[in-house]
Amino acid sequence: MSGIGGFIDNNLNSLNAANACEKMLAALKGRGKDIHGTYISEEICLIHTRYSHLDEGRQPIRIVVGSTAYVMVYDGELYNKNELRKDLKEKGHNFHETSDAAHILYSYITWGENFLNRLNGVFAFVIWDGQKLFAARDRLGVKPLFYSITKHGLVFASAIKAMLTHPKIESVINSNGIAEMILLGPGKPMSSGVIKNINELIPGHFAVYTKSNGIEINKYWSLKAKIHTDNFKQTVENLKYLLTDIIKGQNFGQTKKPAVLLSGGVDSSAISALSKTKESFSVDFVGNDKFYEQVSKSDESDSKYVRQMINFLRLKHKHIILGSDELANTLEEAVLVRGLPGMADIDSALLLFLNRVREDTPIVFSGEGADEIFGGYKWYNDSELLFKEDFPWAESAEIRSKYLISDFSINGAEFIKEHYEKTIKSADILYDDSGNNKRVRQMFVLNLEWFLQCLLTRSDSMSGAAGVSVRTPFLDHRLVEYLYNVPWEFKNHGGVEKGLMREVLKGVLPKEVLTRKKSPFPKTHNNGYLERVKDMLQKVIDDNNSPLFQIISKDEIKKLQEGNINKNNWYGQLMSYPQTIAYFLQINFWLKNFSVKVEK
Secondary structure (H helix, E strand, O other), rough: OEEEEEEEEEEHHHHHHHHHHHHHHHHHHHHHOOOOEEEEEEOEEEEEEEEOOOOOOOOOOOOEEOOOOEEEEEEEEOOOHHHHHHHHHOOOOOOOOOOOOHHHHHHHHHHHHHHHHOOOOOEEEEEEEEOOEEEEEEEOOOOOEEEEEEEEEEEEEEEEHHHHOHHHHEEEOOOOHHHHHHHHOOOOOOOOOOOOOEEOOHHHHHHHEEEOEEEEEEOOOOOOOOOOOOOHHHHHHHHHHHHHHHHHHHOOOOOOOEEEEOOOHHHHHHHHHOOOOEEEEEEEOOOHHHOOOOOOOOOOHHHHHHHHHHHHHEEEEEEEOOOOOHHOOOHHHHHHHHOOOOOOHHHHHHHHHHHHHHOOOOOOOOOOOOOHHHOHHHHHOOOOHOOOOOOEEOOOOOHHHOOOOOOOEEEEEEHHHHHHHHHHHHHHOOOOOHHHHHHHHHHHHHHHHHHHHHHHHHHHHHHHHHEEEEEHHOOOHHHHHHHHHOOOHOOOHHHHHHHHHHHHHHOOOOOOHOOHHHHHOOOOOOHHHHHHHHHHHHHHHHOOOOOOHHHHHHHHHHHHHHOOOOOOOOOOOOOHHHHHHHHHHHHHHHHHHOEEEEEE
């Protein structure tokens, strides 16, 4: 992971460009504190930060071809670099640079905008040729890139907090941003930065900016519906080959091969077995053995299955235990890292976990994305949730709307419906799709564009702060494209969640691990944590200067703190009652720390 950022300004001379660059660079060091570089010309400033263990070469990278100088900053990992290098050599490029950035820049110079479809990896980058800025983001949105159009140019960065250092960007939230935060949060529209006039480049898109034409956004990738012609046996064989090939392609490291974040679930266990890793890490919480609560679709905690995988693969394993106090104490740091209120202690737990992992290794595999593409969530397998005309993981519009003060005349149900319907209408559907297959395609897109984006923001921001590169084999676009078109009766083989995936992994995993029910990312069930965040919320209530109450009803927050509410999950199984309290704590801190002005 790296930090990238910069700006174009038609009046760069009137702007203290060096000072603006320095402030942005300081904010981006949270994504790479060891090595940094800056390029400043009469038109543009480009910034790059990284950790020393990443073999990305010196950036910004500059290449001169003829009379044109190309300058680039890049964040990501390229998995088909060898193939690209071979193709570039055939085109006459004999370059000595080995970095991902060099391969991408030479590819752009050689093939122009169409080169994006040649890339296999995760990335966000910006290229400047003296006249035109070209920016792109990977297909699934693993790497972030925010931007804002100003009166005299363009500002862009990997992180919202870096955007806010620029003198032309104001920290303002209007009614639309507030609605996103309360009615949709911690999810958000893919194009939104929540803060007024800050946008995020949508995954699978590129942007072209010129001073004369402004910015143009173009799509280069999307899911296409196709007839699935493989029978069940062929589908299993193709998926086994694809998954093995993807993990093989991502199983490299500068010093040693990646370890695995091992939960004992089918997803991470599969990566552990197929990557032949020798090192793994798991996380749990103080008191969970005592306070563990069974949840829907879950039979027991992960520790039993983690032990089975350790013994099965003879892994060198580290079991990391997190306490309630450190979870609560890290809620604010998680906001600083994410740039927005997030998934509360689900964020802070990952940040703490990866900080401990970084003591041993800088690169890990994660099973993120498997549930979205194989249909592992309960809203795929419960027909009532599957056909619910709403985001199935979110608390109801009625309950969320109650928290907003009367100053904001927002129709919560209509606001949510608008975003929901826009998403499902974007799903590519075959003319004869019907019933479950049509709905599962729509659910597939809903998950990729909303639920997964929230999880990926969490993973990228927390891992960036910890200095750990997290690789996600299940989000290789080839696998995602293939599974989009696999019929539901295959995915739900045997009437079991992720039945197809379990069939693919027969003989790869121990039977008990292979057949276990899904369990969500571990969270604390310790009553001590709940009491701690309730105490913290009481202090917010008692403080007459708490910025939270510029947008949120104090009466409703009092009910929340006292427990006199419907305690449904705020955002899937991950965010139940304690996390809902912590989410409002994060909103209060965010408004205060980022000096956010509320526009009514």
